[in-house]
Structure formats: structure tokens, C-alpha cells
Amino acid sequence: MEKTLNNRAWFLVLPVLVLVAFSAVIPLMTVVNYAFNDTFGNNQFFWAGLEWFQDAISSERLHAALGRQILFSGIILAIEVPLGIFIALNMPKSGFWSSFCLVLMSLPLLIPFNVVGTIWQIFGRVDIGLLGHTLASLGIDYNYTNNALDAWMTVIVMDVWHWTSLVALLSFAGLQSIPQAYYQAAKIDQASRWSVFRFIELPKMAGVLLIAILLRFMDSFMIYTEPFVVTGGGPGNSTTFLSIDLVKTAIGQFDLGPAAAFSLMYFLVILLVSWVFYTVMVTLDKQETK
Amino acid sequence: MTQITLSKLAHSYLAQPKSDADYALKEMDHVWRDGGAYALLGSSGCGKTTLLNIISGLLRPSQGRVLFGDRDVTDAPTTARNIAQVFQFPVVYDTMTVRENLAFPLRNRGMDATYIAARVNQIAQMIGMEAVLSRKARGLTADAKQKISLGRGMVREDVNAVLFDEPLTVIDPHMKWELRTQLKQLHRQFGHTMIYVTHDQTEALTFADKVVVMYDGRVVQMGTPEELFETPAHTFVGYFIGSPGMNFIDAKVAGSVAHLTGADLALGASYAPITGKCKIGIRPEYCALTTGAGLPVTVQRVEDVGRHRVIRATMFGAPFNIIAPEGTPIAADDTRVQVVADKINVYADDWRVAPQRGT
Numbered sequence: 001m002e003k004t005l006n007n008r009a010w011f012l013v014l015p016v017l018v019l020v021a022f023s024a025v026i027p028l029m030t031v032v033n034y035a036f037n038d039t040f041g042n043n044q045f046f047w048a049g050l051e052w053f054q055d056a057i058s059s060e061r062l063h064a065a066l067g068r069q070i071l072f073s074g075i076i077l078a079i080e081v082p083l084g085i086f087i088a089l090n091m092p093k094s095g096f097w098s099s100f101c102l103v104l105m106s107l108p109l110l111i112p113f114n115v116v117g118t119i120w121q122i123f124g125r126v127d128i129g130l131l132g133h134t135l136a137s138l139g140i141d142y143n144y145t146n147n148a149l150d151a152w153m154t155v156i157v158m159d160v161w162h163w164t165s166l167v168a169l170l171s172f173a174g175l176q177s178i179p180q181a182y183y184q185a186a187k188i189d190q191a192s193r194w195s196v197f198r199f200i201e202l203p204k205m206a207g208v209l210l211i212a213i214l215l216r217f218m219d220s221f222m223i224y225t226e227p228f229v230v231t232g233g234g235p236g237n238s239t240t241f242l243s244i245d246l247v248k249t250a251i252g253q254f255d256l257g258p259a260a261a262f263s264l265m266y267f268l269v270i271l272l273v274s275w276v277f278y279t280v281m282v283t284l285d286k287q288e289t290k
Numbered sequence: 291m292t293q294i295t296l297s298k299l300a301h302s303y304l305a306q307p308k309s310d311a312d313y314a315l316k317e318m319d320h321v322w323r324d325g326g327a328y329a330l331l332g333s334s335g336c337g338k339t340t341l342l343n344i345i346s347g348l349l350r351p352s353q354g355r356v357l358f359g360d361r362d363v364t365d366a367p368t369t370a371r372n373i374a375q376v377f378q379f380p381v382v383y384d385t386m387t388v389r390e391n392l393a394f395p396l397r398n399r400g401m402d403a404t405y406i407a408a409r410v411n412q413i414a415q416m417i418g419m420e421a422v423l424s425r426k427a428r429g430l431t432a433d434a435k436q437k438i439s440l441g442r443g444m445v446r447e448d449v450n451a452v453l454f455d456e457p458l459t460v461i462d463p464h465m466k467w468e469l470r471t472q473l474k475q476l477h478r479q480f481g482h483t484m485i486y487v488t489h490d491q492t493e494a495l496t497f498a499d500k501v502v503v504m505y506d507g508r509v510v511q512m513g514t515p516e517e518l519f520e521t522p523a524h525t526f527v528g529y530f531i532g533s534p535g536m537n538f539i540d541a542k543v544a545g546s547v548a549h550l551t552g553a554d555l556a557l558g559a560s561y562a563p564i565t566g567k568c569k570i571g572i573r574p575e576y577c578a579l580t581t582g583a584g585l586p587v588t589v590q591r592v593e594d595v596g597r598h599r600v601i602r603a604t605m606f607g608a609p610f611n612i613i614a615p616e617g618t619p620i621a622a623d624d625t626r627v628q629v630v631a632d633k634i635n636v637y638a639d640d641w642r643v644a645p646q647r648g649t
Contacts, residue, residue: 179379181379191398199386
């Protein structure tokens with residue numbers, strides 16, 4: 001489409017720019033300020049250069065948190081994506097039960113994060129929680145407050161419960177857009193169920209699936225509220241993910257310098273990953289419409 | 291390859307059809323001869339696609355049987371029928387190359403790899419796609435994709451029939467002609483039974499040896515393009531085939547004379563007494579505008595469509611079309627129309643009445 005070039009149109013963006021400056025850019029600049037300076041209060045700053053960045057990069061505590069974070073994101077993606085696709089493939093395609101399933105699946109998505117955390121915190125308690133108590137009475141030694149593995153499982157199952165619906169709903173939308181003729185043609189070609197999935201459903205879902213993976217990756221990589229409410233990062237540091245660790249550093253220990261340097265790098269990593277996803281999606285789109 | 295027989299076939303999309311109107315397909319008996327090129331012609335919603343899906347096994351008829359040769363396949367699934375179908379919108383496997391697309395039906399049937407390679411090359415040559423065999427099917431144009439669909443249908447040598455469901459809908463006009471020619475060529479080369487569903491009479495008449503015209507869930511006529519033109523069995527056929535369609539005038543027929551509202555017209559043959567609502571039908575091609583004798587008409591307008599002119603007129607208040615050769619002068623006192631008596635058809639309750647023999 002031919003667009004009219006008129007640079008004065010930029011003035012229309014000005015109000016938004018001012019708003020964003022106050023809500024995002026200026027606070028971010030203070031973070032940048034903290035990242036490059038050291039302070040002992042009284043608004044006195046001493047230039048620290050890249051010292052905090054070097055500290056953060058070589059911090060073992062951070063490495064451990066990053067490791068846990070990657071493991072967590074990896075596990076929940078490995079569970080939620082296939083499970084979401086599987087659910088979408090087996091959902092009723094139309095009629096009352098289809099709508100019923102859609103509503104039922106959207107429910108977890110509508111619950112605020114800290115409520116989800118609270119639900120599972122209570123659900124898993126051995127003394128009064130349905131899950132914890134049931135497991136205990138079955139003779140299974142389950143306690144997420146002092147067993148690291150139990151804590152991990154609780155956090156992962158909670159995330160799967162909360163977010164698989166998102167993948168399923170997006171996949172379902174992708175599946176619904178496939179014309180019936182494709183399935184009929186596949187029948188005539190004697191394609192196996194696997195071939196139908198591999199050559200018809202998966203390619204047609206690729207676009208939405210990529211969005212689902214991006215969203216789930218971003219959200220899980222930044223996850224804070226839910227594990228914080230359930231385990232508080234414990235037992236020990238076993239469920240201390242990057243953002244929990246960041247908050248501990250920043251407003252637990254008031255190490256604003258290292259925390260600021262670290263959060264800038266955190267931000268850049270997420271920006272980089274988003275950019276990679278975006279580029280892949282755009283190329284995919286181009287191939288589709290070519 | 292086999293003869294396909296539809297015996298007492300009917301279909302309704304409702305579980306408990308009550309009246310005739312509940313049936314998408316009214317009871318019919320029909321035989322598709324082995325190796326024939328058929329066109330299934332009719333307006334949208336007349337049951338063409340339903341019939342096609344019943345033959346291909348995507349739909350189970352609510353009544354009647356489908357026979358392939360002597361084998362009853364009514365309950366056989368699509369995969370067991372060994373038919374090919376080309377759909378309205380091109381169906382290709384996007385992530386596969388053109389070669390893999392063409393090989394797919396053979397591979398699924400566990401054919402030998404060297405045979406598949408040879409056969410795919412042969413088909414690619416026929417549909418003119420050898421040059422792009424290694425390309426991904428995604429990103430090809432709509433007509434190239436439709437050619438692949440077609441090729442995938444033809445790739446199995448033993449296929450019982452190839453069904454086409456309005457395959458040229460999304461194709462550009464100039465490519466339509468090419469694909470249609472290619473289809474005819476393929477039919478001549480392989481002799482597959484082909485059933486081609488369309489609502490475009492040009493497509494139907496140029497593709498098929500036998501055209502099957504459907505109307506309101508019924509097969510109203512099956513015949514060669516010439517038969518459909520000269521002796522339409524139903525007023526719908528007369529109206530649907532030809533551009534413009536047949537003229538119909540209410541009349542009372544007695545012997546070999548038709549009594550119209552204000553005039554009498556001699557027919558080319560004699561008819562037995564007719565019961566029901568009677569009409570005579572005459573093709574615009576067999577009418578000529580004159581000044582002298584003939585039936586009275588009022589000319590409304592003249593359309594020049596290139597090779598001939600279409601005269602839109604009214605006769606006794608009803609529309610009446612006449613085709614005149616290119617360049618014919620049309621004068622103000624041309625108020626009569628002369629018709630070729632032999633070409634008049636007589637209809638009772640919309641169905642054609644055959645003239646009595648020997649007259």
C-alpha cells in the first residue's frame with residue numbers, strides 16, 4: 001500500500017510518548033543509573049562502571065538461579081505444548097460440548113496469579129489441603145515446604161494447570177481454520193493419522209503455536225508471583241527463579257547496583273528471544289502468502 | 291476401473307426426513323459407465339456435491355446402495371473405494387515438495403520406491419510441472435496447486451474414478467481453459483471414469499461426453515450436449531443450458547397445433563392429449579424477427595454480445611429472447627417472430643412430452 005509521507009504526523013504520537021516516558025522510560029533510566037553507580041544513600045552516587053555487570057555475570061548464585069529458570073521453562077514448555085496440542089486435537093469440534101470445553105478451559109486463565117498461588121499453596125498442604133492430605137493418607141511422603149523435589153513438582157503442576165489451556169485454545173483456533181477438504185483429501189490419499197497431523201494439522205497450526213510458545217516462554221521466564229506465594233523460593237533456594245532472586249537482591253538485601261545491572265541483562269535476554277521469535281514468525285508468514 | 295451404479299439412492303441430512311423436501315437427494319437410479327467423462331451440472335444447492343461425496347464415500351447415503359462393478363461399497367470407507375477426488379479449493383500438503391505431494395498417495399499404499407519415482411515423473415510431465423518438482427508446494431500459485439491436486443488424483447493407475455468438485459472455481463479465466471484441455475487430454479490418455487461437478491455450463495459442455503443435469507435433488511436429464519440443447523427433458527434444463535435459455539410460453543396443445551393466448555402455432559409433430567400445465571419451449575437460436583407473418587412480440591432492447599445479438603422482447607407479457615446474427619438490422623416495425631416448427635418442444639408440468647410417432 002502506498003502511504004503518504006508526512007512527518008508532522010509524529011506530533012500525534014507525542015502524548016503517548018510523554019505518558020510512556022513517565023511510566024516506563026524514566027523509571028528505566030533510574031535503573032540504568034543504579035546499574036552504573038554505587039550509592040550509600042543521601043543521593044550520593046559514585047561511578048562504578050561495569051563493575052556490577054561483571055559481578056552479576058560471575059555470580060554463582062545468579063548462575064544457579066538462571067539454571068533453575070531454564071530448567072523450569074524447559075520443563076513446562078515440554079509439558080504444556082504437546083499436552084495443549086493433544087487436548088485441542090481431542091476437543092469436540094462443534095456443538096454444545098465444544099463451547100462447554102472452551103469455557104471450562106478458559107477458567108484457569110482468568111484467575112489472578114496470586115490467587116492461583118494461594119489455591120495451590122492451600123491445596124498442597126498436608127494438614128488441610130485436599131491434594132497434600134490425600135497424598136499423605138495414601139502413604140506418600142509429600143511436603144512441598146521441606147522437600148525440593150515436591151516443591152518443584154507442585155510449582156510445575158500448578159503452571160501446567162494454569163497455562164496449558166492457553167496453548168490448547170490457540171491450537172484449537174488453528175485447527176478450526178483447516179478446511180474440511182484437507183481431511184477428505186487425506187482420507188482419499190490413505191494418509192495415516194500421524195501423517196494427517198504431521199502434514200496437515202501441524203503446518204496449519206505452526207503460526208499460532210509459535211505465538212503460544214513465545215507467550216509461554218516469556219511468562220515462564222519471568223514467573224514470580226505463583227512460586228513466590230507457594231514456596232517463597234524455597235525450600236532453601238531450590239525454587240528461587242530469576243525474578244525471585246532479583247527481588248531478593250533488590251529489596252531484600254538492598255543491593256540496588258547488582259540488582260539493576262542484572263535486571264538490565266534480564267531485560268535484554270527477553271528482548272533478544274522475542275526478536276528471534278518475531279523474525280521466525282514473519283518469515284513463516286511470508287512463506288505462507290508468497 | 292469399474293462401472294459405478296447408484297441403486298435407489300437417496301440422501302437426507304436430517305435424521306428423520308418426513309417429506310420429499312427434507313431430502314437433499316431424491317431417490318435415483320443411475321449408472322456411470324466405465325471410462326466415461328461425465329459432467330454433473332446444476333445450480334448451487336441442487337445436491338451435486340452431496341452426490342459426489344456419496345460416491346467417494348465421504349458421506350453415507352440414508353437409503354439405497356452404491357455399487358462399484360458388482361461390489362456393494364455403500365458401507366465401505368473412502369480408503370477402501372480407491373477413488374480420487376479434486377476439491378474446489380486446491381488441497382496440497384504445504385510442507386512437502388511437489389514431488390512428495392505427488393508421491394504421497396502411492397507411498398501411503400506402500401508402493402515400490404522405483405515405481406513411485408517413475409510414476410511421479412510421468413505425472414509431472416503430463417501436468418507440466420517437471421521444472422518445479424523439488425520446490426515446496428507452499429508458495430505456488432493457485433492454479434499450480436490445483437494441478438498438483440489433479441496430479442495426486444491421477445497418480446494411482448488403478449483408481450476407480452476421478453471426481454472433480456468444481457475444481458476451477460479459484461483459477462484465473464485464462465488458466466481455466468488450459469486446465470480443462472489438460473483434463474480432457476488426461477481422460478483420453480488413461481480412460482479413467484471422470485465425474486466433474488460444476489455449475490458452469492461451458493465447463494460442463496466442453497469437458498463431458500455425457501452431461502447430467504440436476505435440479506432440486508433430482509437428475510432431470512442425462513445426455514450429450516446436443517441432446518440437452520435440442521430436446522431438454524425438463525424446463526430447468528432448457529432454462530439452464532444456453533445463453534440466454536429457452537423461451538417458454540403457456541399454451542394448449544391439440545394434435546399438431548399449439549393454441550397460445552392470442553394466436554395459433556403449428557408444431558413440427560403431433561401430440562397425444564396433454565394433461566397438466568402445458569408450455570411450449572423454443573430456443574432463441576431458432577427464432578427470427580420479421581415484419582410479416584409470425585407471433586407478435588414487443589422488442590424491449592437489443593444486446594450486442596459480439597458474435598451475435600440478443601433481442602430481449604416480450605410475447606403476451608412474458609419475456610421472450612431471440613438471437614439474431616451479427617449485423618442484422620433491427621427495424622422499428624419488426625414486431626413478429628418466426629420460429630422453426632421442428633425445434634419446438636412441448637412440456638407438461640415442466641417435463642417434456644414426446645411427440646407421437648409416425649406423424
